[in-house]
Amino acid sequence: MTTSEEPLKFAAIGLDHGHIMGLILGLQGAGADCAGYWSENDTPYTAMVAQQAPHIPRVNERAALLEDPTISLIVTAAVPVERAGIAVEAMRAGKDVVADKPGAIRLDQLAELRTAAAETGRFWSVAFSERTSSKATYHAKQLIDEGAIGRVVQTMGTGPHQLRPKTRPSWTFDADLAGGALADIASHQADQFLFLTDSTSAEVVSSTVGNFGNPDYPKFEDFGEMVLRSPQAQGYIRVDWYTPEGLGVWGDGRLLVLGTEGYIEIRKYIDLLGRPGGDHLFLVDQKGTHYLESFDVQLPYFPSIVRDVAERTTTAIPQEHVFTATEVALNAQASATRVGGLK
Structure with missing residues (x-):
């Protein structure tokens, strides 16, 4: 995991929407390093990352990113129906998560996210870019x-x-x-x-x-x-x-x-x-x-995310606020x- 002397390492799982570039660039701008990415499909954004940041490796199995102890944070802009499952899997692997909106598309998915966050102590944030x-x-x-x-x-x-x-x-x-x-x-x-x-x-x-x-x-x-x-x-x-x-x-x-x-x-x-x-x-x-x-x-969002990972806080957007905003939209x-x- 990250220390005060080392930059935060994060990885991207699911590159199906263009907002993934905002997540990657936002975290890099806040001093974090992208350690790799996985996408089930080739998309315009896998090609964009390969062209603009060829030093970031694309892995064949997302488990390689989830099991890497040096990676503290997972970001995702997968197909929306898949984002909650990726986030739950990541939290149970000991990672914090930043998802593109919508972070979940059904109320049962939101319930699973609440449970995973409570049981693991990891946070689930949604980058409401507006x-x-x-x-x-x-x-x-x-x-x-x-x-x-x-x-x-x-x-x-x-x-x-x-x-x-x-x-x-x-x-x-x-x-x-x-x-x-x-x-x-x-x-x-x-x-x-x-x-x-x-x-x-x-x-x-x-x-x-x-x-x-x-x-x-x-x-x-x-x-x-x-x-x-x-x-x-x-x-x-x-x-x-x-x-x-x-x-x-x-x-x-x-x-x-x-x-x-x-x-x-x-x-x-x-x-x-x-x-x-x-x-x-x-x-x-x-x-x-x-x-x-x-x-x-x-x-403040991305610099706060980096601090939140290190300090175990949720100042970027309070955790309960993320749950509530998502719940309102889903209701x-x-x-x-x-x-x-x-x-």
């Missing part, structure tokens, strides 16, 4: 904690995506493998609702999934929404796969936080008025309207009214 890679979201939390908008009453989060079906693997279009619109994409917004409202639980008031624009994929959910309530605040979440080609980025992700004395809006990936880049934060308070830059805000998915052309 928060962990967003400086503006952490900036918003700082402003909220400073009282910039008074008491938070509601969050509204949207996660629109560009589909480009010919570029997507087949599992994308099967909710039994990908998890469905709410279990998958909306887990980001469930995480942010809990984070920004200081909620430790949330009730799913209502939820809906539908297929309105993709009749050729009858098991694919191209729309989802949910309403949340906690003792602290209310929340509305909408996700979809309708982003048009003309936008110029993969999605116009937005987050609006309503307070009793003002509100904050974040345009995560594009400003329609033409400001370059992402992380656009707008604050409206009693004094006026403000456009705030977030360049100097630090992204919404399980109870959703099905509309449109879903089969």
